[in-house]
Amino acid sequence: DEHAIFLIACLLLNETHYYQLGGPGPDGRDLTGKVSYLILEAAHRLGIANNLTVRVHDEMDEQFFLTAVGHLLRDRKGWPRFAGDKGLVEGFMRNGYPAELARQRVAVGCHWMAIPGREYTLNDVVKINVAKVFEVAFHDMVEDPTVRPSVCELWRRFQDHLRRAVLCTAKGLDFHLAHQADNEPELMLNLLCHGPIEKGVDVTDGGVEFYDMCVDGAGLATVADSFAGLAQRIEREHLLTWDEIVTHLRHNYGGPDGPRVRAMMKAGPRYGQGGSLGDEWAVRVSRLFARLVKERPTPGGRIMIPGWFSWSSTVAMGRIVGATPDGRGAGEPISHGANPNNGFRTDAAATAMAKAIASIQTGYGNTCPMQLELSGGFDDEEGIAKVAALIKTHFDLGGTLFNVNIIDREKLLAAHKDPWAYPDLIVRVTGFTAYFAALSPEFRQLVVDRIIAE
Structure with missing residues (x-):
């Protein structure tokens, strides 16, 4: 021994x-x-x-x-x-x-989960910044003079923009795999897989049996808590108006009343609290994301599998996202992977987190x-x-x-x-x-x- x-x-x-x-x-x-x-x-x-x-x-x-x-x-x-x-x-x-x-x-x-030597997945490579999608949908709504802002209208536009993001990602995967063998062949991986040597084909170009392309979402808690905060503070409690929250977001919670409003949004119903409005929105957003990814394969016929994972890209992804209605400041990191936002509960209950993250699993074999x-x-x-x-x-x-x-x-x-x-x-x-x-x-x-x- x-x-x-x-x-x-x-x-x-x-x-x-x-x-x-x-x-x-x-x-x-x-x-x-x-x-x-x-x-x-x-x-x-x-x-x-x-x-x-x-x-x-x-x-x-x-x-x-x-x-x-x-x-x-x-x-x-x-x-x-x-x-x-x-x-x-x-x-x-x-x-x-x-x-x-x-x-x-x-x-x-x-x-990553993969079948060693038989499956190519691009796990931990392809990520959709769902927080950015939310930001685009939000400004698309509030800058449209023909509509009255509401959480319902924001959700409709969020769905449309997320569908476009998934389709863009699917087309990008096809383009990537069509050219990777010429641009960046997987030389080492070819030696370790069943098929590439026997077929004389790169692992990215049909060399292995299974192609299940990973598509991760990032920023779940940022988006869920933002939807929940808007619903709670504007539509349920009437503590803010849409014009007011737009102003605060555009000024990054600056100005005399900014810190108070930011604190109020941070104290809103959070994903992970247990039975909260934030939990409901997290499940809703995750189910939408999974459904859109699985709606159809890529135009080239490749399977896509959804998950929630940000790796350390929370920093880079956050830099391009302005202030959000969950109280996050402009340029700050988005939420980490499938986790609730930091400070989601005063007791940081591990059991509450375990239950919350189990509830938002995308359900197709990739991890959250x-x-x-x-x-x-x-x-x-x-x-x-x-x-x-x-x-x-x-x-x-x-x-x-x-x-x-x-x-x-x-x-x-x-x-x-x-x-x-x-x-x-x-x-x-x-x-x-x-x-x-x-x-x-x-x-x-x-x-x-x-x-x-x-």
């Missing part, structure tokens, strides 16, 4: 690829074995950032699952993360694939990850059991991917001021773990903002 652990540790040190542990085989039987435990032990002894994913399913080895949760809580390195087999398999089958094939679709990237930040104090047997129960419950409700940071708040804030005073601090940024000091200032800020809000 010691020699095996040493060899595995060397692999994890030299090849920082994503690895899935456990999970079902094509026939549904659990694949966990002795090597699964050795991999966890090797990662534990190595003590560095890595990308291990444990697949959670009904027939899994319960002791292995608890061992994995124990390493997450005790080692505090942000690994492993956990993938929900039920939501992933049932979702992928809705694209017309059998369960045997869906079970072979494993974690291979930040939020949950990103949870926890402080210490969960590393005894009782704590491990509680976190394990939370993970299982999220997956029972339909969740697909569960990322966790175990962070000492004071240590993180100190490291933010002087990163290289804490060279060994490892955090989970989004779908990957990394040394905090090695991150760019923008990446570090992403993590810190989430922790402060929690």
Whole structure:
């Protein structure tokens, strides 16, 4: 065992690829074995950032699952993360694939699921900035002198603009794949897949069996909370008029009354609060997005699969979006992935977040990850059991991917001021773990903002 652990540790040190542990085989039987435990032990002894994913399913080895949760809580390195087999398999089958094939679709990237060597997906590459779509729809409505602004009219225009964004994305995917083999062939991937060498065709150009193109939405909470805020403050409570909110957004909540209005919009009904208007809008927006992506394939006939994931693009996407009715300022990052906005509840209830994110899953086999930040104090047997129960419950409700940071708040804030005073601090940024000091200032800020809000 010691020699095996040493060899595995060397692999994890030299090849920082994503690895899935456990999970079902094509026939549904659990694949966990002795090597699964050795991999966890090797990662534990190595003590560095890595990308291990444990697949959670009904027939899994319960002791292995608890061992994995124990390493997450005790080692505090942000690994492993956990993938929900039920939501992933049932979702992928809705694209017309059998369960045997869906079970072979494993974690291979930040939020990627793919059939190794047989499927090309462009996961984590194609993203629609839904917050920008909302902004365009909003100004399209308020600048039209022939209509009276309303949430109903805004929703109608939002649907139209989102449909156009999805169609534009579909055409872009076809164009990209028509030319990628000439412009940027996947030389390494061709060597690792079944088909490209045998056919003499690039993996992007028909070399593999399956093409399921990922289309992620980004900015869910920004949009949901904006719709909810407008409905609550203007149409239900009559605390603002449409003209007033337009003025505040155009001036980025500046002026004498701006900070008060911004605080009022931030305090509105939020996605993630549980049974709120924000929760209702999040489900509505997510269902619309999934329906539009699945309405039809690309013009070239390729399958598209929806998800919610922003990676670190929240910063870049936010730069091009003005102030929004959820209280977000112009140019600030949009909301992170499928998560509620930071500070969505004063108690930051993990159970509320787990339920909310499970409710907005797009349902076709791509992930809408949950990103949870926890402080210490969960590393005894009782704590491990509680976190394990939370993970299982999220997956029972339909969740697909569960990322966790175990962070000492004071240590993180100190490291933010002087990163290289804490060279060994490892955090989970989004779908990957990394040394905090090695991150760019923008990446570090992403993590810190989430922790402060929690």
